[in-house]
Amino acid sequence: MRLITHNMLSCNIKGVANGFPLLIEAGKVIEKEVDFNPDFLRHMFAKIEWKALVEGARSMGYAELPEDSPDATVLDSDESFLKKLHHALLELHLEEGALVCPETGRKFPVNKGIPNMLLHEDEV
């Protein structure tokens, strides 16, 4: 699971008001190189929940992103920022671990890179 996906996921247990973002328990993280595509990043930038991305990256061992979401103009001027964004968003893979609901602590396992978000009967 990459952070671009994590940025979309939330805990949907019944009654949970603040299920986003899911905390990451990083068991096994691997890095897979992906072609650098600045246009794709620029296109995605507005939709990214920045804080979730920064915290998620930190959980996976990458702390190079700025704490606050930079101004969009930086996308055109700062290639080193784009490279950091690219690396965090697309190249860090959580292979084994868990996604943790911030409100209930419930763990959703991640195996072979695939999160399992199925709820139990008493959670719906």
Place this chain on the structure above:
Amino acid sequence: MKATLAPFSFTSLPYRTNSSFRSPSLLLKSPSSASLTTAARGSVALKATTSTEALREGIAEFYNETSGLWEEIWGDHMHHGFYDPDSSIQLSDSGHREAQIRMIEESLHFAGVTERVKRVVDVGCGIGGSSRYLASKFGAECIGITLSPVQAKRANDLAAAQSLSKRVSFLVADALEQPFEDGKFDLVWSMESGEHMPDKAKFVKELVRVAAPGGRIIIVTWCHRNLSQGEETLQPWEQNLLDRICKTFYLPAWCSTDDYVNLLQSHSLQDIKCADWSENVAPFWPAVIRTALTWNGLWSLLLSGMKSIKGALTMPLMIKGYKKGVIKFGIITCQKPL
């Protein structure tokens, strides 16, 4: 893809009783929550004790076991092809894959999706054929959800092989409890997955919830025929036919296209449209059977295990259902207001 689990005991499935089909309002609700005993499932220790969890596990196991075979026969698009009526096709033709692509394009066209979409959710994604196609076509980000871990893994592997990993990802999740916040997707795509949903009202509610304002919802699904004025249920023989198909393919409930339209209307969606594409998919099942009956096909079937074999034996029932006008292949689309 051989299952190591004992075959599912069909006679103990509690989730459909005759009484649920006397009242149209129950047709779309969850079945009774009588539990399965572990004894009914053979030697496997079960976590699931309710019918909903049992169904979910059944679907997951079914696709864990049969996905490889379906991929061999159908390719990576696990849905019907769209054909001109009365055409005859061989599955070995590249025409088959083209027809599956055509199904996607015809669906998009019918729904009026002309502008570029940015975020797609593929609900019941199989091994991700639609997701990868839509991501490529629109340059969109796509998330696919499936109950089968085997399918999710295969889908991810195929995406990586096609260099689509940055746009497309897959996870194990329930279409009735989608792990997304509201309004995230400008295209909500359900290609031949609605059949598996035990609670159509909940299914539609989730599709609507995750759709962004202005986003479109596309449901392509097997249905039973619309009921006529004054008809409360299908005829007993029709019900019987559907029951037999349901058990093998883990289809918990059938509804009609009208039922979907009514559900969408109840959510105040706009531009609700539907069509009957039964004639356009009719060539498909005979072609699947012809392939299954080749020596290659039979051997693959035998190797794939009981669920695949039972699935294969049920295919003639699908043809019968289509021929008799009981089973319909429908598309229902709409747009969420801004």
